Amino acid sequence: MIKCPRCRTESSDIKKEWKYATFKVKKYYCKKCEKSFNAYFHGEELSFRLPK
Numbered sequence: 001m002i003k004c005p006r007c008r009t010e011s012s013d014i015k016k017e018w019k020y021a022t023f024k025v026k027k028y029y030c031k032k033c034e035k036s037f038n039a040y041f042h043g044e045e046l047s048f049r050l051p052k
């Protein structure tokens with residue numbers, strides 16, 4: 001579960017996963033905003049979130 005950077009609603013709806021440099025990027029979808037955002041992980045640790 002990860003919080004949406006816009007509304008802070010927790011989402012576990014992963015649409016896509018890929019690697020970016022040393023990061024693992026997961027694309028989440030927020031049902032409340034009806035928008036997706038990317039979460040960047042370093043290992044298992046969340047580094048930052050980007051609204052997309």
Ligand SMILES: [Zn+2]
Nearest residue numbers: 004007030033
């Ligand atoms: Zn949201």
